[in-house]
Amino acid sequence: MTNPITATPNRVEHQLTDKGYVPVYTTAVVEQPWSSYTGDDHGVWATLFERQQQVLVGRASDEFLRNQRAMGMTPDRIPRFDDLNAVLRKTTGWELVGVEGLLPELTFFDHLANRRFPVTWWIRKPEQLDYLSEPDLFHDLFGHVPLLMNPVFADYMQAYGCGGVKAHGIGPDALAQLTRLYWYTVEFGLIATGEGLRIYGSGIVSSGGESRYCLESDAPNRLGFDLLRVMRTRYRIDTFQKTYFVIDGFEQLMAATRPDFVPYYQQLAAQPSIPAGEVLDTDRVIHRGTGEGWATDADF
Ligand SMILES: [Fe+2]
Numbered sequence: 211m212t213n214p215i216t217a218t219p220n221r222v223e224h225q226l227t228d229k230g231y232v233p234v235y236t237t238a239v240v241e242q243p244w245s246s247y248t249g250d251d252h253g254v255w256a257t258l259f260e261r262q263q264q265v266l267v268g269r270a271s272d273e274f275l276r277n278q279r280a281m282g283m284t285p286d287r288i289p290r291f292d293d294l295n296a297v298l299r300k301t302t303g304w305e306l307v308g309v310e311g312l313l314p315e316l317t318f319f320d321h322l323a324n325r326r327f328p329v330t331w332w333i334r335k336p337e338q339l340d341y342l343s344e345p346d347l348f349h350d351l352f353g354h355v356p357l358l359m360n361p362v363f364a365d366y367m368q369a370y371g372c373g374g375v376k377a378h379g380i381g382p383d384a385l386a387q388l389t390r391l392y393w394y395t396v397e398f399g400l401i402a403t404g405e406g407l408r409i410y411g412s413g414i415v416s417s418g419g420e421s422r423y424c425l426e427s428d429a430p431n432r433l434g435f436d437l438l439r440v441m442r443t444r445y446r447i448d449t450f451q452k453t454y455f456v457i458d459g460f461e462q463l464m465a466a467t468r469p470d471f472v473p474y475y476q477q478l479a480a481q482p483s484i485p486a487g488e489v490l491d492t493d494r495v496i497h498r499g500t501g502e503g504w505a506t507d508a509d510f
Pocket residue numbers: 345349350354397412413
């Protein structure tokens with residue numbers, strides 16, 4: 211079912227979530243209003259696309275950049291969801307669905323569990339090139355979609371959605387712990403390669419500043435991925451991350467996600483959360499951050 215499109219995103223209410231008060235939109239799937247994108251909209255896409263592509267060479271995982279090309283993403287114009295879907299369906303059976311913006315958690319998990327990735331149909335304004343507090347088309351499409359062509363990552367995303375539906379039924383603590391996993395992998399993950407650390411997290415690849423910071427700054431910690439450790443770690447929503455977790459490959463993520471999480475939630479219930487910048491004796495430390503410039507207020 212699709213809804214008639216309106217000129218502005220259809221906000222319904224602000225809701226208190228684990229990310230603070232965020233606008234929650236209608237949960238309906240909408241058709242991408244491609245013909246109503248303005249010259250400014252396509253211009254914003256072109257500017258951000260070209261800028262990030264330059265920044266990401268040698269920083270993002272090769273596969274991420276290769277998949278963008280294979281999907282036919284170019285700076286020329288905002289891609290059509292239909293065109294990307296033709297490629298995605300053939301490779302991993304995923305499809306993109308248009309949405310008005312950030313979704314309530316259960317709706318979001320349900321999409322992922324059914325191999326549907328919700329993409330915000332609208333793009334930021336020219337004056338918002340460098341910062342936007344919520345996901346838009348550029349973040350969702352440029353950042354999230356290319357790796358859905360990787361079969362293992364595609365399965366991980368679906369497993370995450372199934373886990374989310376389950377955690378939602380268990381309670382807020384389970385949900386918060388699972389959200390940290392998404393945050394430190396899908397949004398802000400790094401991957402070790404033969405050529406060094408590379409970015410695969412969407413929150414990083416869609417940010418010029420953080421693409422450099424996460425790899426080159428001495429300030430943040432870079433630690434080996436450990437599922438239960440990640441699920442205890444608080445994070446930043448308003449500044450660059452204090453800690454990045456490094457996976458050895460997408461198989462590692464998939465393997466970590468395969469078991470039933472219920473015993474993990476029980477185990478974690480007795481353990482305190484970990485501040486975003488803390489390094490534990492048990493961590494596999496790739497780089498211990500200097501902490502320079504870190505915000506001192508509370509982490510999420
Ligand atoms: Fe995202």
